[in-house]
Amino acid sequence: MAGKITVLIGSPRANGNSAKIAKAIADECQAMGKEVATFHLDKIEGLRGCRACNACKKRGGCIAKDPTLPILESIAGSEGIVLSTPLYFNVESGQLKLVLDRFYGFLSEDFKTFLPGTQKAAVVVSCMTGEESSEDCASHLRQVCSMCGIQPVGTIAVCDPGDEKNTLTPEILERAKDIAHKL
């Protein structure tokens, strides 16, 4: 097995734009022989955000034994991650934000990462018309990854004004495949 990829689906629409593009990246990773772990965040019962207990700063990682822990463990054991989300009121979905805040557990007291520092990230954002906000949202997601020592290697931001859910065009598919090879 040539490494593992963890995919976070932040949209409640399992067959929506961002999920389809994330899946295209994942499919290409799988075709390269990589193991893919996909988490449909909306389907995970009991997903909770960071409780700011700061135990991670003393214990070297999040200590909350809850449904988010397997996601964090999967990320820690992956060589690449895919963060995908629709744009909701100009930011990522609440489902993804809950998990993103838990990335705090990857950071030490002096904000050094506990992760190996070799991991890569792909970011996918889908909006209706908010192209500029999508770019801001993608930039924010890349910053969180960078803070945690996960290097962003590619972003796909798409607009779907008519809610057609067909943003996985041949061009976007090519970009998804290209990003998969960088993960």
Ligand SMILES: Cc1cc2nc3c(=O)[nH]c(=O)nc-3n(C[C@H](O)[C@H](O)[C@H](O)COP(=O)(O)O)c2cc1C
């Ligand atoms: C709660 C909610 C808030 C939204 N806010 C925005 C927004 O601020 N800007 C925008 O362009 N689209 C907004 N949308 C539309 C979605 O971002 C858009 O339909 C997107 O393509 C959905 O992605 P998905 O197919 O991956 O779920 C919103 C949709 C919902 C349900």
